[in-house]
Amino acid sequence: MKEKLKTFFSNKTVRIVxxxxxxxxxxxxxxxxxxRGEKTSGKYTQTERxxxxxxxxxxxxxxxxxxxxxxxxxxxxIGAVVxxxxxxxxxxxxxxxxxxxxxxxxxxxxxxxxxxxR
Numbered sequence: 001m002k003e004k005l006k007t008f009f010s011n012k013t014v015r016i017v018x019x020x021x022x023x024x025x026x027x028x029x030x031x032x033x034x035x036r037g038e039k040t041s042g043k044y045t046q047t048e049r050x051x052x053x054x055x056x057x058x059x060x061x062x063x064x065x066x067x068x069x070x071x072x073x074x075x076x077x078i079g080a081v082v083x084x085x086x087x088x089x090x091x092x093x094x095x096x097x098x099x100x101x102x103x104x105x106x107x108x109x110x111x112x113x114x115x116x117x118r
Contacts, residue, residue: 044069046067046068046069047070049070050067050068050069050070053068053070053080053100053103053104054066054067054068056099056103057082057084057096057099057100060092060095060096060099061092061095062086062087062089062091062092063084063086063087063092063095063096064084064085064086064087065084065085065086065116066082066083066084066085066086066096067082067083067084068080068081068082068083068100069081070104077104077105077106078106078110079106079110079111079112080100080101080104080106080110080111080112081111081112081113081114082096082097082100082111082112082113082114083113083114083115083116084096084113084114084115084116085115085116086115088115093113096111096113097111097113100113
């Protein structure tokens, strides 16, 4: 039996085919573990914390409807983006920035405020 295997693997073509099959198997295993990303629809679902902050910010005069996305690292907010569809006034932006920063315990430069494109 050992001799048959030895003679089988002594053929250079057989060794190359075996190496290629093993490499293909490794690639398929790596792809199945690392390559399958979730396909997203482009929609972002707000967390409860973001929804609550959005509702609070919507109460600011001139803000209109507000959406918030909070960036977190190990559960701690490190930044936020606020999008509003109300009046694009300096005072509105300032108030949105200050309230969001205060609620999230962030520096004001970590909160980005933008008017909606709608």
